[in-house]
Amino acid sequence: MARLPQPGGDNGNWGDILNDYLLTEHDAAGHLKVGVVGSSHIADNAVKAVHIADDSIPQVKIQGLVADITAKYTTPVGGIPAADLAVAVQNSLAKADTALQSVPPSTATTSISGFPLRLAGERQISYPIELGKAHTSVAAPVGGKRVVLAESWGQAGILKHIWMASSDGDVSLQGFAEDGGTIRIYIDDEASPAVQLTINDFFAYSPLAGEYRTPRVGRTKKGGGESSAYRYVYMPFQKYLRVEVENTSSNDVVLFGSADYTLINDFAGIGTQQRHYKMVGAQEPNATPYQELSVADMAGSGQVESLWIAVDAASGDTGVLEGNVEIYIDGEAYPSWHSSGTEDAFNGGWYNVPVSGYPAGRASDGTDGGLSMTYYRFFIDDPLFFSSHIKVLIHAGQQNQGTISSGTVGLSGFVGIWTDNPAAINYRAVDSTSAALLDDQFTDAAGALDNAKWNQVGGVTQGQSSGSTITVAYDGTSMGQDVRIARKEVDLPVDYWLETKLRITDATHDGQEASLIAKGNSPDPYFGSAVHVQLVRFGQHNWVIRVRDDFDEVFVRTIGGGRDLTNTWVRIALKVTGATLTAYWAPDGISVWQPLGSWVTGKTGIGFGVGTWTAGAEFDYLVVRPITTVIS
Structure with missing residues (x-):
């Protein structure tokens, strides 16, 4: 039997004894003999992957390999079904399916400070009228002249604030800031205003009322024919907004004002409530005692935002204030x-x-x-909701309570209402996606203008091509007056958008005018028989945009904030829809057009182009685009 050599013994043959011992489990090369090491000789976890050379063990030598692989879990093509998971995991996933997946859009979401959070893409637009004018309808050209505080098309947004300051010297009830001015707000539908009220009714003050201030509405100036007032609103629009005022008094008005709104990426971001706003009401200047007046009676779902009532009665008619306000929700009988x-x-x-x-x-x-006052209420902390119908009634007093000596009293009431369904869309605007009817970038060769394309009045300063613009040199003599450059060979439709970009280049002289001309005698748009939208330099720091119909001023607005606008590009446009014209302007590089106003012209000519009056000026392009109607 093989053994190990004994220390101190086995002299002369200890090597043979050791070899016999080693050869029992090793071959002559020193390797372990096959079958010597069995599973009983290897401790659990004694052999690690690092001890085994790659590809050193063939698969056939691994016991049960095929059976183990066959029995392993195979992931289905569509993924692991819930039924294959542990019951606890299935229960957790079921709770996740019914949990809130994302924060729903809501305008009620506020920051810790209490201020509203920003909607996607939201940006504020506020372009005020600075030292403008609202001419009376009897001034030439005769007819209503609607000063437009704001107009936006093609993108969703929210009207939030309106402010106006006016001066006409009229201290009577017929003054512009009283019953002599009208404000209209169009939301998505340019044919039907969501708001149409006199100035005093919109700003919730009684005729000739004094000053008052609240967080949402107020009158901050009254006296000597001067007035200022403000109102905060929340009026979402899907595609179209227009805010306009019209002077129906007998005096021209100096006007400042703004209608501030935000543009947002997606109308759906405002949520499912408060999606459309309108003001409805009723007026009865000669209400009989105890008469009932229906202020609102409309179907739909929504919320009451505000209520205001105006009373005009004799001092002894305090009984008119005994009239109840009644609001019926969803068709209720009481x-x-x-x-x-x-x-x-x-x-x-x-x-x-x-x-x-x-x-x-x-x-x-x-x-x-007398008894002349306006009451208002905003339903902020106590909102009034309705699901199918809303009706609001007011009364000129109540039987058996108080005294009404007069035969009639003045009574009116208005309600601001949000509805959950937005208005149908119906408006007309410039079509910027279709091909232009004319897109002249003024790239003709430098020198005299091409007579085949342009008609110029003889005997005065002539426009020249620079290769990329049309220029007119300043000339203070009669040669520099009434320069007209009319475009030829363009057939205009009944409705179109006309646009140019211009600047006044002479830095020395005042009284310079550069114009976009339309509706002129063809092919030469004479100044006295055409419409002009003008950039005017009255002084180095006094610039205006002015609209003229013949020699009659229709609209005027100060621009530039006291800056010197010499060599500053300005865009000017005119929207023509039949006889109705709307003028616009915008600083170069600003995409939002600022409207000046709309009016009906008596001009029927088709001549159009550019021109100057004693001005050094430059014109960058002349474009005519179609008008499109947007309906949904």
């Missing part, structure tokens, strides 16, 4: 919201309501004597 008198509905009592109270109160008293 009003679920009603007051115990007029002033009670506005947080008042005993015929008294606090001036400038908020969210309910009244404007300051009127100055025409």
Whole structure:
């Protein structure tokens, strides 16, 4: 039997004894003999992957390999079904399926500060009228002249704020800031205004009322024919917005104002409520005592934003304030919201309501004597919702309460309402996607203009081509007056958009005018028988955009904020829809057009082009585009 040599013994043969011992499990080369090491000789986890050379063990030598592979889990092509998972995992996934996946869009979402968070792509637009004019309808050209505070098309947004300041010297009820001015707001539908009220009704003050201020509406100046007022609103629009004012008084008005709105990427981002806003109401200047007046009666779902009531009566007719306000929700037979008198509905009592109270109160008293006041209430902390119908009734007093000595009283009421369904879209605007009817970038060779394309008046300064623009040199003599450059060989449709970019280049002289000309005698648009939209330099720091019909000023607006606009490019455009014209301007590089106003012209000519009056000027292009109607 093989053994190890014994220390101190086996002299002379210890090597043979050791070899016999080693050869029991090793071959002559020193390798372990096949079959010597069995599973019982290897401790669990003793052999690691690092001890085994790659490809050293053939698959056939691995016991049970084929059976183990056959029995392993195979992932289905469509992924692991829930049924193959542990029950606990299945339960967790079921809860995840019904959990909130993302924060729903909502305009009510606010930051920790309480200010609203930004909607996707939201940016504010505020281009005020600075020292403009609102001419009366009797001034030439005769007819309504609608000063446009804001107009936007093609993108969703929200109208948020309107402010106006005016001066006409008229201290009577017929003044512009009282009953002599009208404001209209069009939301998505240019044919039907969502708001059409007199200036005093819109800003919720009674005729000739004094100053008052609240967080949402107020009159900040009144006296000497001067007035200023503001109102914050929330009026979403899908594609189209227009805010305009019209002077229906007998005096021209100096006007400042702005209608501020935001543009957003997607109308759906505002949520499913408060998607359309309108103001509805009723007026009865000769209401009989106790007469009922229906202020709102409309189907749909939505929310009441505000209510305001104006009363005009003799001092002794305090009984008119006993009239209740009744609001019927969803066709109910008895009003679920009603007051115990007029002033009670506005947080008042005993015929008294606090001036400038908020969210309910009244404007300051009127100055025409008697009982003349306006009450307002905003339903902010106590919103009134309706699902199918809303009806609001007011009353000129109540039987057996108070005294009404006069045979008639003035009573009116208005309600601001949000509805959940947006308005149908219907408006007309420039078609910027279709091919232009004319796209002249003024790339003709430098020198005299091509007579085949242009007609110029003889005996005056002539326009020249620079190779990329048309230039007119300054000439202060009669040669530089009434320069007209009319485009030939272009057939205009009934409706079109006309646009140019221009600048005044002479830095020395005042009284310079550079014009876009339309509706002129063909092919030469004479100044006295055409429409001009002009950039005018009255002085180095006094610039305006002016619209003229013949020699009659239709609109004018100061621009530049006191800057010197010499050599500053300005874009000017005119939208022609039959006899109705709307003028626009924009600083170069700004995509949003700023409207000046709309009016109906008596001009029927088809001549168009550019021109100057004692001005050094340059014109960059002349474009005519079609008008498109957007309906949905």
